Amino acid sequence: MMPREMMLRELSGHEDPHPVYERMRARGPLILDGGMWLTTSYELSNRILRDRRFGVRYTDGTYPNASEVFPESFLEADPPDHTRLRRLSAPAFSPKRIDEYRPRVEKIAEALLDKGEFDLIADFAAPLPIAVISDLLGIPDEDTTEFADYGKLVAASFDGGVSEEMMRASEKVLALFTRLIEERRAKPGDDVISSLVAAEAERELTARELMGTLLLLLVAGFETTVNLIGNGTKALLDHPSQWAFLKANPDVAPDVVEEVLRWAPPVQLTSRIAHEDVGQIGVDQEVNIIIGAANRDPAVYPDPNRFDVMRVRKPEHLAFSSGIHYCLGATLARMEGDVAFRALAKRVPDLRQAGPVTYRDSVVIRGLATFPVSRS
Structure with missing residues (x-):
């Protein structure tokens, strides 16, 4: 078993991975475990993410843990390809475009909350961002239901391994994008x-790069937000004083978003590869950056395991990464989280958990995965 797979196996099945992270942290800011470097340090993680001596590919251009199912995107590219492909997608996520999306997001959020008992993920956290990313990409209404399932399975490929369900979903999502690409060529x-x-x-990108970019935008526009809303609502209901504070002061919703992203980031880890010898790290050695641990580094955040929506927001958490790979959809995710938490506080102030959750x-x-809730 490869070192990364060993680490993933150790972490799998943990509803709360932080005890595992703390055991790693106790061994030092940078540790070598099974031939793989790990860091739980905020300072070191941020430095590596910003250091141009590190990239996401090996020096021979190959990509580790390459998907057997989905084409690669600029997330798996180093400059200059990363720079070129990211630039082509950036206009869709400009602050101006995000401001234009906000009224529609608010309207969708309010409509989704007009029900009694419901599942927060299936009935609110997932439909909200999928409606927005569908608009952004121009996905027809009849395709949006399955589109959310595709997003989950594309994201599941990040953990490695390929299931039959993932293969079937890949065929469907690739066929959908192929059809839409042909339609846009014509009209x-x-x-x-x-x-x-x-x-x-x-000729600014290839057909394969086009497909990989669309798959990444699907994940960036959906996965981060659905988990931000789910993780955040669970945190608020588990901390009644924080929930009460938001209800009394809805304008702190942006602060709620930032604390949720710090305390329970949707993306828990990423990695970088040294393109030259950097201290102890040799060329082509991989460093796994444990974002979930770095965001609770006690050297940076006082009382880091405390969920506090009015925490001083410096330095910025690493939930959206850092450096050239800083999440392209960060502004969109922040806006959707802001809208979602305001809507929950205003329209369902008596919200409570109505059964056990699953992860x-x-x-x-x-x-x-599931989060049953009730209005009272």
């Missing part, structure tokens, strides 16, 4: 797929 619209198809026509079967992505 362009005002959406991301159309702009990327135009870029492909100008996603993932180590890289941390979030809830």
Whole structure:
């Protein structure tokens, strides 16, 4: 078994991975475990993520843990390819475009909360971002239900391994995007797929890069937000004083978003590869950055395991990574989280958990699979 797989196995099945993280932290800021470097240190994690001597590929250009199912995206690319592909997608996530999306997000959030008992994930946290990313990509309404399932399975591929269900989903999502690409070639619209198809026509990216970019935008536009909303609502209900504070002061919703991202980040770990010798780390050695641990580093955050929505927001958490791979969808996720928490506080102030939750079967992505709640 490979070192990364060993680490993932150790972490799998833990509803709360932090005891495992703390055992790692006790061994020092940078440890070598089974031939693999690990860091739980905020300072070191942030430094590595920003250091251009590290990348996401080996020096021979190959990518570790490459998906057997999905084409790679700029998330798996180093400059100059990363720079080129990210630039083509960036306009869809500009602050101006995000401001334009907000009224629609608010309307969707309010409509989704008009029910009694419901599952917070299936009936609120998932439909909200999927409606937005569907608009952004120009996905027809009849395809949006299955589109959410595709997003979950694409994200599951981050943990490695390929299931039959994942293979079937990959065929469906690739077929959907292939159909939409052909439609946009024939009749362009005002959406991301159309702009990327135009870029492909100008030879600014290849057909495979186009598909990989669309898959990444699906995950970036869906996975981060659904888990932000789910993890955040669970944290609020588990901390009644914080929930009461939000209800009394809805304008602190952006602060809630930031504390949730610090305390329970949707993406728990990432990795970088040294492109030259950097201290103890040799060329082509991989460093696994435990974001979930770095965000609770006591050297940076006082009383780090305490959930406090009014915590001083410096330094910025690493939930969206750092450096050139800083999450392209961060502004969108923040806006959707803000809208979601305001809507919950205003429209369902007596919200309570109505049964046991279940967690996603993932180590890289941390979030809830089911979360039964009630209005009273």
